[in-house]
Structure formats: structure tokens, C-alpha cells
Amino acid sequence: MSTTLPSPAVRPDGRKRAFLEVNDLRVHFPTADGVVKSVDGLSFELERGEILGIVGESGSGKSVTSLAILGLHKGSNAEVTGEIWLDGREIIAATEEEVRDLRGSEMGMIFQDPLSSLHPFYTVGAQISEAYLVHTKVSKKEARAEAIRMLEKVGIPNAPSRYNDYPHQFSGGMRQRAMIAMALICKPRLLIADEPTTALDVTVQAQILELIKQLHDELNSAVILITHDLGVVAETCDKVLVMYGGQCVETGPVDEIFYAPEMPYTWGLLRSMPRMDRDRQTRLTPIPGSPPSLINVPSGCVFNTRCPFTDRVDGDKCRTVHPNLEQGATPGHAVRCHIPAAQRQEIWLTEISPSL
Amino acid sequence: MVRFITFRLLGAIVVVWIVSVVTFLIFQVVPTLTDTSPVYYYIGKVPFPPDSIQFKALVHRFGFDLPLYAQYWHFLSGILLGQNITDGVSTPIVCPAPCFGYSFRQNELVGTMILNAAPVSISLLVGAAILWLVGGVAVGTLSALKPGSFVDRVGMTSSLAAVSLPIFFTGPLLLLIFEYTLGWLPDTSYAPITEDPAQWLRSMILPWVSLAFLFAALYARLTRSNMIETMGEDYIRTARAKGLGRRTVVVKHGLRAALTPIVTIFGIDVGTLIGSTIITETVFNLRGIGYLSIKSIQSLDLPVILGVTIIAAVALVVANLIVDILYAVIDPRVTV
Structure with missing residues (x-):
């Protein structure tokens, strides 16, 4: 496998590659109405043992990104460019067969709606042992025992x-547990959970998150948690x-994003979280308008x-110049915004933070 | 499961009973409305004027002067218990249950005629059904995997052509090519499979192909649309995310789900066609049930029409019953 794939473990600049490295990922879908730029120039890194939360509204490109990492756009009309390095292996240029071998074994995925994500005609057990059998040379009986x-x-x-x-x-909740069992049966080193708790009720949500965290500790996997629930992120993730609109607008350690966010969109997200300790009128401030x-x-x-x-x-910089993702107050914290850094921090402290 | 089957069976019996009432009524009442005694349709030639004593005697002998319910009982009890049919002169004809009556025009028990015709129709249907199911599903699946591709276009265009071509066109065309021009099938007369399997196969190939051609086209389109829908389902994404090979994803996960509704339609199609492959049987001169029914309709042979109608209804009901039971087996969400 690794002989057929380019496998330099170091980047051209000599730095060692992260366990998962996404460089300038673009996923475009040509349609009759024009090119849909679902993901447009996304880059991030993730080491084993880390949990990265990807947050954003519906249609911001979160799920499309995760499908790209699993190479599931192959064979569709999506145009995927950029680089995705998983443990020294590049995914985008790899053939379907090469990526297929990594799916399930190296990278597992948990989907949003466990009922529609499980095949209605096969037993839960059979679907889990199937995931084990495809990557492990064992008898059906052993696969069953493992499942x-x-x-x-x-x-x-x-x-x-x-x-x-x-x-x-x-x-x-049981279905989502079964999905997790299916995704983790081959002990993948990368787990992508795409809104794993969205379809579940609140009490079950906490249990499922706890389970993901616990299995993450046990396997020391890298985890990408895709969600639009900031509460989930705060509780679970190391990085956010x-x-x-298909781009990363702010990224950083979880504490930075929650206690010193610098991008107006992130502020908007934080303000959209309902606060039970406020008056009903000021509990929630939605972001006006709709996603682009x-x-x-x-x-x-x-x-x-x-x-x-x-x-x-x-001037008119916000409407004419595309801002770069630049370092914020601390290393590891990056922001895509034209407002000068000092001013951003001041707006946060004086205008946003007090109203949260 | 037993409860489910019992209920379905009872339901099926009720349906067949209703069919028997309706067909009985149509065939008994309509002649009365057209002011022609059913006795004409029943025995064919009546060499007596309608007001003569002999005519009345005939009407009386076959019970056409009884009230309708009594006539129906006679008809139903004949089927269930058997009866002796007599013209009053010759020795009575013993007609054991299930007795569908006697065709005075063709001098044969209706049951015997149906029994002789059935193997021909069943041979035709089973072969054609296998061909169209396999062919249609294969073409539909290949088309669905890459919608808009060359394979898809060829498949869908030719299936559109096939749907548009009636059997009375494709049938003679096949005969012209393979029997008369190329001479590959010099003798296509029917022989029972038990007597001469090779001849049976020779006689069946062209009818199979022409009947299957039409239905394969329908099934290809149906499979294609089902399959395209299924391949977009979340559980297909899950199957791919597990790292399953393409074939496993397509066949085990995709086709398994896409075929479920097709099974239903297949059962009903086969059930319907048992009594109604009239055109195919006529074109290829096969003496099956379709041929029997068209011949009886042309000569207004009432007992045969009645018998064939009921048998066709029973076939459809049984096919439906099998589909229902099968559905409970292939879709675990259907609780029985």
C-alpha cells in the first residue's frame, strides 16, 4: 500500500507532517446553476489524541469536508483539489481502492441520523461484523464475537x-451506539463524528459524547467532531x-475561541446560544440574515x-478584499477578519462579552 | 407468521369468491339483458325456436329458469363438489371437483381444457419472467450506477424502444429472422418438456424473448429509478465509509433494498400474465390459456370463459399472497 502512495512524512519545508493534515482543500460541485463551492481553501492539522470541533451553520461545508477526508466524493461529480495527508498518505490523489482500504480501518465515521445510516434489511450485528470482516482476516464467528x-x-x-x-x-440512542461500535470496531486512528448527537434527545446526547470521549482516550485516536452545538464543543474539544461559507474564518484552542474570540461570526455564534439565566428577551441574539x-x-x-x-x-475593504487567515492574539489562534487585531479584542471585551 | 398467513389466506378466499360472483353475474345477466337466453351461449347451437317446448325443456334442464341465487349455487357447488353433466340423452359426463363445467361446443370438460393449456402458458411465463427479471434488473442497475453515461443512454434508449414495440410486431419479426430467414429454428411447434425437452426449448425461445423484451424494458426503467434513489441513501454512504468494496456496496446494500418493491410488481405481473399472454400465444401458435380464452371469447363459449376467468383470478390472488408473504421475509420492518 504505502509503496504505491507518495509517503513523505515530512513537508517540503522540512517540518514533520501532522497525523492529519488538510492543505487548501477545495470541494466544488459543478451544477446547472453554476459551481457550488462547498469547501473553498480549507487547511488544518490534527494530531492523535486531539479532538477538533468543526462548527458552523448548515451548508457551511462541514459535512462535505468530512466526506472528502474519507474520500467519499470519489466517483461523484465533485471536483476535489488540495491535499489531505493522513499519517503520511495523501488521500485526494489516491485511487478509490487505496482509500477504500483506509476507510473503516484507519478512519471511521459516525453519521448524523443513525436510523437512515443503518441498512434497514440487515441486523445491527451483521452490519457491525461486516465492518470488521472487510478489514480483518477472521472467521464469521470471530467477527460476531468481536461485534x-x-x-x-x-x-x-x-x-x-x-x-x-x-x-x-x-x-x-442505541442506534447511535451501534453506529459508534461499527465505526470503532477496527480501532481507527481517526474518527470523524458528523453531528453525532443532533438526532438524539438531550439526555442521550450527553451519554453519546461521553462514550466518544471515553473511546477516544482508550484508542488515542484523532477525533473530528462536526457540530453546530457550541455546548458540545466546549465540553469535548481541544481545538475549534x-x-x-466553505472557509475557515477562525480557528484556535477551545479556550481561546470561547474566551477570546476575534471574528464577528464567532461572536454571533456565541450570542446565538440561549442563556437560561437571562431575561427572556435577551436570552438569544440570532445572527441576522442567512448563510451565503x-x-x-x-x-x-x-x-x-x-x-x-x-x-x-x-473604506470598502470588507466588500472588496478577501481577508487572509492571520494569527490572532496567541499562536495557534487564527482569524480571517479585516478589523485590526487590537480593535477586535477591544470590541470583544467591551461590546460582546458583557452581553453574553 | 402463521396468523399472518392465515389471515391473508382467508382474505384471498374472499377475493376469489367475490370474483366468482361477479363473473357469474356478468355472464349470466348480460345475455338476459341482450334478450338472448344464456342457454345459447352455454350449449352453442340450439336448433329450436325460443318459444318451443324443446327450447324450454333445455332451459329447464340446465337450470336457466331457476332464480339467480339457485343458479349461482349450482355453479359454485359444481366447482367445489363436482357434478354430473347430462344432456338428458347420452350418458352423463362425470365432472369431479373442481368442476368448471363442460364445453358443448368443443365437447370437452373445461377443467381438462385448462389443464392441457396450463403447462404451455406456465412454460412461456416462467422462462420469460426469468429472462426479463434478470435482464431488466441488470440493465437497470448498470444504468443507475452512472446516470447519464453511455451505458445508461444505450440501456434507456433501447428500453424505450422495447416498451414501444408491441409483441405482435417483435414476435413476427423474430419469427421472420430466426425461423424463416436464418433457419436456425426450423420447427417451433410446441412439445411438452416431459416428452421432448429440446423441442420444448426450441418452441419456447422466441416467445420467451419477445415477451421478456417488453417486460425487461419496464423492469430496467423501474430498477434504474429505484437504484438511483437507493444509492443516494445514507446507509449506502455508511457502507462505503466502512470500506466495503464497490460490488458489495452495489449488490449487497444497494440492490437488496432497490429490489424489494420490484418483487411486489414482479409477483403481480406474473400472476396477471398467467391468463393473459394472449398475443404472444396467438403469434407463436401456442395453445395456452391465453389462446384458449381468446378462442372461447370468439365463439362465445360461456363455460370456458367462466372457467378461465376464475382460474386467472385465482392465479393473481395466489401470486399476490406469495408476494405478501415474501415481503414479510425480505423486509424485516414488515411485522407479521
Whole structure:
């Protein structure tokens, strides 16, 4: 495998590659109405043991990114460019067969809606052992035993008999547990969870997150947690990447993003979190407007059409010049915004933070 | 499961009973409305004027002067219990249950006629059904995997052509090419499979192909649209995310789900066609049930029409029953 793929573990600049490295990822879908730029120039790095939260509204390119990492756009009409390095192997240029071999074994994925993501005609157990059998040379009996072990591990009571149940016989939380068992049965070193708790009720959400964290500790995997729930991010993640209009608009350690965010969109996200300790009128401040069209991405800053702070920038820069992702207050914290750094920090401290 | 089957079986019996009432009524009442005694349709030639004593005697002998419910009971009990049919002169004809009556025009028990015709129709149908199911599903699946590709266009264009071409066009065309021009199939007369399998195959190939051609086209289109929908489902993405090979994803996960609705339609199609492959049987001169029914309709042979109608209804109901049971087996979400 590794002989057929270019596998330099070091980058051209001599630095060692991160376990997962995404460089200038672009995923474009040509349609009759124009090119949909779902992801447009996304870069990030992730080491084993880290949990990265990708947050953003619906349609900001979160799921498309995760599918690109799994190479699931291959064979579709999507145009994927850039580089995705997983443990020294490049995914985008690799053939379908090479990436297929990595799926499930090196990288596992948990999807949003566990009912529609499980095949209705096969038992939960059969679907889990199938994931094991495809990457491991064992008998069906051993795969079955392993699947039952995994079901027990994710907290499914009575695993040997639930093995033979169909997905519709499981509750929502149990289905997501089964999905997690399926994604983790081959002990992948990268786990992508795409809104794993969105379809579940709140009490179950916490259990599922706890389970993901616990398995993450055990396997020392890198985890990408895609969500639009900032509460989930705060609780679980080490790093955060805020996506808007297919681009990264702010990224940094979780504390930085929550306690010293610098990008107006991130402020908007934080203000959209309902606060139960406030008056009903001020509990929640939504971001006005709706996400940009990914066919006609606004020129200049992607967020300019909804940004309440464009008047803080000299001239018409927000509408004409695309801002670069530049370092914020601390290393590792990057922001895509024209407002001068000092001014951003001041706006946060004086105008945003007190109203949260 | 047993409860489910029992209920479906009872339902099926009710449906067949209703069909028997309706067909009985149509065939008994309509002649009365057209002011022609059903006895004409029943025995064919009646060499007596309608007001003569002999005519009345005939009407009386076959019970056409009884009230409708009594006539229906006679008809139904004949089917269920058998009866002896007599013209009053010759020795009575013993007609054991299930007795569908006697064709005075063709001097044969209707049951015997259907029994002789059935193997021909079944041979035709089974072969054609296998051909169209396999062919249609294969073409549909290949088309669905790359919609808009060359394979898809060729498949869908030719299936459109196939749907548009009636059997009375493709049938004779096939005969012209393979029997008369190329001479590959010099003798296509039917022989039962038990007597001469090779001849049976020779006689069946062209009818199979022309019947299957039409239906394969429908199934190809159906499979294609089902398959395109299925391949967009989340569980297909899951299957790919597990790292399964393309074939496993397409066949085990995709086709398995896409075929489920096709099974239903397949069962109903086969059930319907048992009594109604009239054109194919006529074009290829096969003496099956379709041929029997068209011949009986042309000569207004009432007992045969009644018998064939009920048998066709039973076939459809049984096919439906099998589909229902099968559905509970292939879709675990259907609770039984």
C-alpha cells in the first residue's frame, strides 16, 4: 500500500507532517446553476489524541469536508483539489481502492441520523461484523464475537441477543451506539463524528459524547467532531475550527475561541446560544440574515453581508478584499477578519462579552 | 407468521369468491339483458325456436329458469363438489371437483381444457419472467450506477424502444429472422418438456424473448429509478465509509433494498400474465390459456370463459399472497 502512495512524512519545508493534515482543500460541485463551492481553501492539522470541533451553520461545508477526508466524493461529480495527508498518505490523489482500504480501518465515521445510516434489511450485528470482516482476516464467528464485545463496550445491554435485532428495533440512542461500535470496531486512528448527537434527545446526547470521549482516550485516536452545538464543543474539544461559507474564518484552542474570540461570526455564534439565566428577551441574539449562496460567494469577506462591524474597517475593504487567515492574539489562534487585531479584542471585551 | 398467513389466506378466499360472483353475474345477466337466453351461449347451437317446448325443456334442464341465487349455487357447488353433466340423452359426463363445467361446443370438460393449456402458458411465463427479471434488473442497475453515461443512454434508449414495440410486431419479426430467414429454428411447434425437452426449448425461445423484451424494458426503467434513489441513501454512504468494496456496496446494500418493491410488481405481473399472454400465444401458435380464452371469447363459449376467468383470478390472488408473504421475509420492518 504505502509503496504505491507518495509517503513523505515530512513537508517540503522540512517540518514533520501532522497525523492529519488538510492543505487548501477545495470541494466544488459543478451544477446547472453554476459551481457550488462547498469547501473553498480549507487547511488544518490534527494530531492523535486531539479532538477538533468543526462548527458552523448548515451548508457551511462541514459535512462535505468530512466526506472528502474519507474520500467519499470519489466517483461523484465533485471536483476535489488540495491535499489531505493522513499519517503520511495523501488521500485526494489516491485511487478509490487505496482509500477504500483506509476507510473503516484507519478512519471511521459516525453519521448524523443513525436510523437512515443503518441498512434497514440487515441486523445491527451483521452490519457491525461486516465492518470488521472487510478489514480483518477472521472467521464469521470471530467477527460476531468481536461485534458483540464492541456492542457491550458501547453500552448496549444484552448484546448477544440485541446482535440479531434490526435497526428499527433499536431506540435512537442505541442506534447511535451501534453506529459508534461499527465505526470503532477496527480501532481507527481517526474518527470523524458528523453531528453525532443532533438526532438524539438531550439526555442521550450527553451519554453519546461521553462514550466518544471515553473511546477516544482508550484508542488515542484523532477525533473530528462536526457540530453546530457550541455546548458540545466546549465540553469535548481541544481545538475549534469555525467554518463559514466553505472557509475557515477562525480557528484556535477551545479556550481561546470561547474566551477570546476575534471574528464577528464567532461572536454571533456565541450570542446565538440561549442563556437560561437571562431575561427572556435577551436570552438569544440570532445572527441576522442567512448563510451565503455557495454559488455566488460574496466578494471580499464571506461574512460581510451579515457582519454588523463592517463600518469599523476603513473604506470598502470588507466588500472588496478577501481577508487572509492571520494569527490572532496567541499562536495557534487564527482569524480571517479585516478589523485590526487590537480593535477586535477591544470590541470583544467591551461590546460582546458583557452581553453574553 | 402463521396468523399472518392465515389471515391473508382467508382474505384471498374472499377475493376469489367475490370474483366468482361477479363473473357469474356478468355472464349470466348480460345475455338476459341482450334478450338472448344464456342457454345459447352455454350449449352453442340450439336448433329450436325460443318459444318451443324443446327450447324450454333445455332451459329447464340446465337450470336457466331457476332464480339467480339457485343458479349461482349450482355453479359454485359444481366447482367445489363436482357434478354430473347430462344432456338428458347420452350418458352423463362425470365432472369431479373442481368442476368448471363442460364445453358443448368443443365437447370437452373445461377443467381438462385448462389443464392441457396450463403447462404451455406456465412454460412461456416462467422462462420469460426469468429472462426479463434478470435482464431488466441488470440493465437497470448498470444504468443507475452512472446516470447519464453511455451505458445508461444505450440501456434507456433501447428500453424505450422495447416498451414501444408491441409483441405482435417483435414476435413476427423474430419469427421472420430466426425461423424463416436464418433457419436456425426450423420447427417451433410446441412439445411438452416431459416428452421432448429440446423441442420444448426450441418452441419456447422466441416467445420467451419477445415477451421478456417488453417486460425487461419496464423492469430496467423501474430498477434504474429505484437504484438511483437507493444509492443516494445514507446507509449506502455508511457502507462505503466502512470500506466495503464497490460490488458489495452495489449488490449487497444497494440492490437488496432497490429490489424489494420490484418483487411486489414482479409477483403481480406474473400472476396477471398467467391468463393473459394472449398475443404472444396467438403469434407463436401456442395453445395456452391465453389462446384458449381468446378462442372461447370468439365463439362465445360461456363455460370456458367462466372457467378461465376464475382460474386467472385465482392465479393473481395466489401470486399476490406469495408476494405478501415474501415481503414479510425480505423486509424485516414488515411485522407479521
